[in-house]
Structures are given as structure tokens and as C-alpha cells.
Amino acid sequence: MTPESRAAEFDAADPLAGYRDRFTLPEGVIYLDGNSLGALPKATPAAMAQVVEQEWGEGLIRSWNSAGWFEAAGRVGAKIAPLVGAAPHEVIACDSTSVNLFKLIAAALAMRPGRKVVLSEPGNFPTDIYMIAGLEAQGLAERRLAQRDRLAAALDGDVALLMLTHVHYKAGALHDMAALTRAAHEAGALVLWDLSHSTGALPVELNAVGADFAVGCGYKYLCGGPGAPAFAFVAERHHADLAQPLTGWFGHAAPFAFSDDYTGAHGIDRLQCGTPPVLGLAALEVGVDLIAEIGVDRLYAKSQALSEFFLECLMAHGVDLELVSPPKSTERGSQLSFRHPEAYAICQALIARGVIGDFRAPDVLRLGFAPAYLSFADIADAARHLADVLASGEWEREEFQERAAVT
Missing domain, CATH: 3.40.640.10 (Type I PLP-dependent aspartate aminotransferase-like (Major domain))
Known part of the structure; x- marks a missing residue:
């Protein structure tokens, strides 16, 4: 079964899936930076x-x-x-x-x-x-x-x-x-x-x-x-x-x-x-x-499931990145961090594709899993984009390297 088909099954069974519609999320964006700035609730304006x-x-x-x-x-x-x-x-x-x-x-x-x-x-x-x-x-x-x-x-x-x-x-x-x-x-x-x-x-x-x-x-x-x-x-x-x-x-x-x-x-x-x-x-x-x-216990359960699924998707795509976060979901918060010498450029390449994570100096790509509004389909797509960026060497493009050099 592909990551995409597994994601569809998980989303269909997700009791929190309906809350995604309570947030403003830009079209074409997978937002993995809610651990830095949460998405806008539609009721806020x-x-x-x-x-x-x-x-x-x-x-x-x-x-x-x-x-x-x-x-x-x-x-x-x-x-x-x-x-x-x-x-x-x-x-x-x-x-x-x-x-x-x-x-x-x-x-x-x-x-x-x-x-x-x-x-x-x-x-x-x-x-x-x-x-x-x-x-x-x-x-x-x-x-x-x-x-x-x-x-x-x-x-x-x-x-x-x-x-x-x-x-x-x-x-x-x-x-x-x-x-x-x-x-x-x-x-x-x-x-x-x-x-x-x-x-x-x-x-x-x-x-x-x-x-x-x-x-x-x-x-x-x-x-x-x-x-x-x-x-x-x-x-x-x-x-x-x-x-x-x-x-x-x-x-x-x-x-x-x-x-x-x-x-x-x-x-x-x-x-x-x-x-x-x-x-x-x-x-x-x-x-x-x-x-x-929504309830913190339900959010935490989904957060663990999302992060575990992301790691499974990376494995399915043959991605081998150094995991900085604890491997057990019970020993970490609602994020996954990976070490790579070009983490900044990789992060920028992902952002250009609409996958918004963030970078922490000197070499950490940090991806947050805000379960109130993320779907399992988001996670499968984000993992695919990351695999594509790494396999294609897309992060080596000059525009990403230049921005990395002045940061």
C-alpha cells in the first residue's frame, strides 16, 4: 500500500479531521511550522x-x-x-x-x-x-x-x-x-x-x-x-x-x-x-x-500518529536523514528534527514547493506537526516533496545557496 493510500485511510478514520475547516490554510501550502506560529482560526477575524x-x-x-x-x-x-x-x-x-x-x-x-x-x-x-x-x-x-x-x-x-x-x-x-x-x-x-x-x-x-x-x-x-x-x-x-x-x-x-x-x-x-x-x-x-x-489528549494522540507516519513515509521513499529528535514518539514533543549540512537550503527548497517548515542553526531542519489542522495526506505529500528535493539535488540551486550564505 502506498503512503498516499494509507493516508487516505487514516484521514477517513480521523476523529479530528473536521477541525481542519476551522482554520485558514492557504491553498497549495502544507504548513509544518505551527510549532513556531500557529495557523489562523477562522473565528479570529x-x-x-x-x-x-x-x-x-x-x-x-x-x-x-x-x-x-x-x-x-x-x-x-x-x-x-x-x-x-x-x-x-x-x-x-x-x-x-x-x-x-x-x-x-x-x-x-x-x-x-x-x-x-x-x-x-x-x-x-x-x-x-x-x-x-x-x-x-x-x-x-x-x-x-x-x-x-x-x-x-x-x-x-x-x-x-x-x-x-x-x-x-x-x-x-x-x-x-x-x-x-x-x-x-x-x-x-x-x-x-x-x-x-x-x-x-x-x-x-x-x-x-x-x-x-x-x-x-x-x-x-x-x-x-x-x-x-x-x-x-x-x-x-x-x-x-x-x-x-x-x-x-x-x-x-x-x-x-x-x-x-x-x-x-x-x-x-x-x-x-x-x-x-x-x-x-x-x-x-x-x-x-x-x-x-478539541482536547489536548486527542491532539497529542494525533500528533504522535502524524510524526510516526511521516517517518514511515520517509522510509518508504528510501530517505535516510539523521533524526535529531528522540525516535520514540512518547519521548518528544509535536515535531521532528533532522540534521543535514545543507539543512537551510533544503528548507528553502521545500518552502518553494509550498511545504513550510523551518531551519535552526547550524544544521537542523525542523518540522512541526500541529494536529488541529494537519491531515495525514499533508504528511504523505510533505514526505514525498522532501524525498524529491533530496534525490534531485534541488537544494543545490543557486538561489537557495545564496540565501543560506547570508543567514
Whole structure:
């Protein structure tokens, strides 16, 4: 049986197949970059128009109350909470992932006086490591990096915080969240998980594993749009002690009292800083509602099936690429990464054919599998295109090589 005929059978039996029509997907495009920017839900433009034309255009400033703008950050956060195994009052949608990382790193350091080390791994997403540097420059933190198989051994009495990305952005490898959280707590450290490549793609149970803090973005699998607000989680047991450094007015207990003195709001609201981005939250809420409707468990099951099928298709076409991601689908996120010295040029050749993946320096072709809107036919076609590009040497064309040289 050919990959195409197998794909037809899989699609006919796919319980999520109908959700593809709930997204805007350009004709002739196979989108394998949803792990970088999710596709547009068809309901988003109308929701945005409602906020712009009616709430802003007609309601003007009254919409802070009448349209629920004041509550938007907490409302959207509460909808994200069950997707990451948290209680509604433990998650808030605000700021960017980087800003939320800074706030929570600083808060963790303040909660562990006498300790300054923030432990992470080399090759973690750069902004995660960069955020430590800002605090290190002020003498408040000390960066320590350890290889993933040495992280537990690196936890000593100097470590205030273990900060890791649950799904590695480049390779897609999963950390054992429960085991590492337990090891950190046994060493007296707190734990901050970056869920940017996890939320909406695979099950996460923050409270079940005893996580302290977490952050995540809204524009990947949650389909909130470019620059969508991020979210932050703080376990309820830490709410009373949470002292984040960006003491903006929306994190104040009474922002409209206009007091000269700062008093932090109760609970997770204290993690807010400036005025919430109402338009961004409106778009994000549509994506969150849709992903919640589909269900993370169902999305994860289809994601595993899609990635396994892609590997089967490559094998059927005789493609032999070095797989960077873990070979077992249960040990990786919703992506496959391959190493090739000409990965950039290969990626550009695929894009020219309408197969949009992405490249990660220096030599990784990264393909994301967003199960909410990808079909098995997409996967079979993408594998065929990749096989054709490699067999024909199409990636050697000057236009692809030139672009690679200046990147």
C-alpha cells in the first residue's frame, strides 16, 4: 500500500479531521511550522472586528467595564489552566514569555535567600538563558548550565531555581518533568518550566508533579497570532510570598487608587505589570477556546500518529536523514528534527514547493506537526516533496545557496 493510500485511510478514520475547516490554510501550502506560529482560526477575524469596531469603536473607554477588558488577562489565563494541569486562579495571560521568565526568576531568587544559582542546560532556548544574564549583571543571580543527563547531579545547596524548557525547541526532546521537579525540591530549589512547545500540543500536569512556576507562549499551538500574550503559572502555595520585580500598576491591589506606594494584588493578579493588550488577548482567547474544545489528549494522540507516519513515509521513499529528535514518539514533543549540512537550503527548497517548515542553526531542519489542522495526506505529500528535493539535488540551486550564505 502506498503512503498516499494509507493516508487516505487514516484521514477517513480521523476523529479530528473536521477541525481542519476551522482554520485558514492557504491553498497549495502544507504548513509544518505551527510549532513556531500557529495557523489562523477562522473565528479570529470576526472576534477581533467585534473588539475593534464595537467595543473600542462604539464602547470606547466604557468597554473596560462593559466588555470585560479588565478581566481579560485572568479570564484567558483561567481557560489556559486546564490545558497545563493547573487551577484557574493559578494562571494569568500577560506580557511576553521573556518578561514572564524575568519576573519569575527574580521572584524565585527572592524566595531562596542565600542562594543565587539558576540552573539550566546549554542549548536551552536563548531567551531563557538571556533572562538569567540580566539578573546576573546586577549581582542577583549566577548562571549554571549542565548537560541534560547531569542536571540532577548539578542540584546542590547553591541552586535557587531549576529552569528548563519541557520540550526542547530544536530537538523536540522531552524532559521528565516529574523526576526533575522532585530532584530540585529535594535539593531545596524551586522549579520553573517553560511550556512554549508543550501547551496545546501534549498533556502537562503542573500541579500533579508539584511544579512551582511555569511560563508559555500564546502564538504556537494555542494559535493566538504573532506576538500573542504569553501566560504564567504560580502554584497557589507560593501566592502569598510572590514578589515580582516589575511592580506595574496593573499588579497593584488597587490600581485606580493611584497611590504613591505599591501594594501587590492578591494571588496571580500580582504577576501583571502594565495595561493588558486587549486586542492580543481577544485573538488568543479564540485560539485557546478552540484548542480546549478539541482536547489536548486527542491532539497529542494525533500528533504522535502524524510524526510516526511521516517517518514511515520517509522510509518508504528510501530517505535516510539523521533524526535529531528522540525516535520514540512518547519521548518528544509535536515535531521532528533532522540534521543535514545543507539543512537551510533544503528548507528553502521545500518552502518553494509550498511545504513550510523551518531551519535552526547550524544544521537542523525542523518540522512541526500541529494536529488541529494537519491531515495525514499533508504528511504523505510533505514526505514525498522532501524525498524529491533530496534525490534531485534541488537544494543545490543557486538561489537557495545564496540565501543560506547570508543567514
